[in-house]
Amino acid sequence: MSGGAAQRLYVGGEWVEPDGGHYEVVNPADESVVGLAPEASRAQVEEAARAAAEAFEGWSRTAPQERAAILDRAADVMQREFEPWAALARAETGAPTGIARGMQVGVGVSRFRRYARGALEPVERGLPPQVTEAGPMGRASVLGALEVRQPVGVVTCITSYNNPWANPAGKVAPALAMGNTVVVKPAPQDPLSVFKMAEALHEAGVPAGVVNVVSGASVEVGEAAVDSPYVDMVSFTGSTGVGRRIAEVCGRSMKRQLMELGGKGAAVVLEDADLDAAVLGIGTTFSFYSGQICTAPTRVIVHRSVYAELVEKLTGYLAFMKVGDPGVRGTVVGPVISGAHRDRVESYVELGRKEGARIAYGGERPVVGDGRGFYVAPTLLVDCTNDMRVVREEIFGPVVVVVPFDGDEEEAVRLANDSDFGLLSYVWSGDAARAFRVARRLRAGGVGVNTIGRNMEAPFGGFKQSGVGRDVGSYALHAYSEIQSIVWA
Secondary structure, three states: OOOOOEOOEEEOOEEEOOOOOEEEEEOOOOOOEEEEEEOOOHHHHHHHHHHHHHHHHHHHOOOHHHHHHHHHHHHHHHHHOHHHHHHHHHHHHOOOHHHHHHHHHHHHHHHHHHHHHHOOOOOEEEEEEEEEOOEOOEOOEEEEEEEEEEEOOEEEEEOOOOOOOHHHHHHHHHHHHOOOEEEEEOOOOOOHHHHHHHHHHHHHOOOOOOEEEOOOOOHHHHHHHHHOOOOOEEEEEOOHHHHHHHHHHHHHHOOEEEEEOOOOOEEEEOOOOOHHHHHHHHOHHHHHHHHOOOOOOOEEEEEHHHHHHHHHHHHHHHOOOOEOOOOOOOOOEOOOOOHHHHHHHHHHHHHHHHHOOEEEEOOOOOOOOOOOOOOOOOEEEEOOOOOOHHHHOOOOOOEEEEEEEOOOHHHHHHHHHOOOEEOEEEEEOOOHHHHHHHHHHOOOOEEEEOOOOOOOOOOEOOEEOOEEOOEOOHHHHHHOEEEEEEEEO
16 A cells, blocks of 8 residues: 555454544645545444454463564564655654654654563562461461562554654553554544554464554544543554543443643753753754654743753754754644644744733744745744643744743752643753752652653653653553462462
């Protein structure tokens, strides 16, 4: 199937025509049609969940070595098709070529490799024996115990639009490695790449029903994938508002949940920080997926003594960030995913102006080429206060807000923690001990100290309204498993 062909659903090991026809997938860079995505019916989603349930018994009892081999073969297919699939990812998402190659398809390949190894990780752990005295429960005995991680069952994976390779790979690969079966519901804006992942698994020999992919622009498709009685767990990446509604549905039947939700990352810049290093880290907000990433350091909290200098350096950094067609060499900032989202981001910039923030850079819609495409100017809002909506709400675009503070690190911690979100935060300081002291007090699932880099074996997830559960590395294997105890005399 080429990127421009009318895509079919993948259900029960077969490519199936969608009941709801097709809808257009639009290239955010020039508004051309990338391809036609299938619109599944509720009945087809239910059929996919049933197929996954029927395949679970056999797949969960498959030898770990066989599961590992299938994941590795799928990664081989992705590597073989790397160039055309990276071009498709760029067209669907509007990501610059380097991002589409390295951070989308490239990360997809590496995650399948990682969880091919993960399938071989031990799932049993012996616990210390317990000596019990004779009593009402029986004779004196020595009880042994074993902790066993078992697959959950059928997992619905609902993926985000900002990365149609890394995000689904980070769900599908560990879920399969643990012996679960999956129903994947990709984001409606860029689902075609996820079907390519299904093609790779199909060619790799994954048994029928183990992997199913259903898509659609209608909310009904996602709802059916969540509330199906065949589904045991929902893994979701997206907004906190949608996550909250999914949690309510899951609660009715006690479905397990793994949720990576919104973020408003605090970047605490203390007076002894290396400002050039801080600017390089904060600047990734503008260039990485055009700010459409929940881990970005979008909320800068900087000591007043270095505030003016940091703002000056950030403004100078922005001047070198080329906004343009993601397929053109030298482009740093591509478009956002849609016209509706561009309007949303721009409305926040205007809101910040009305709230009293000053636009130090950006704020005007850029014109690229013939004027088509969903481009947003990288924007720096300064002189902000913590009560502004632009400071408190997730904008999900190339917009950074800067809040100065006058006190000590106590005030910095208070401002950073004064948020509904708690995914990733950051601290920049020339004193490592001080930076770690502040980091431990931040209410966030992860904290970067003088870096925005991530260790891909470290647990990933959020405090507060930024999510439920942890994944990445071996933690993802744990997330897609239930713990069983076996006790013997």
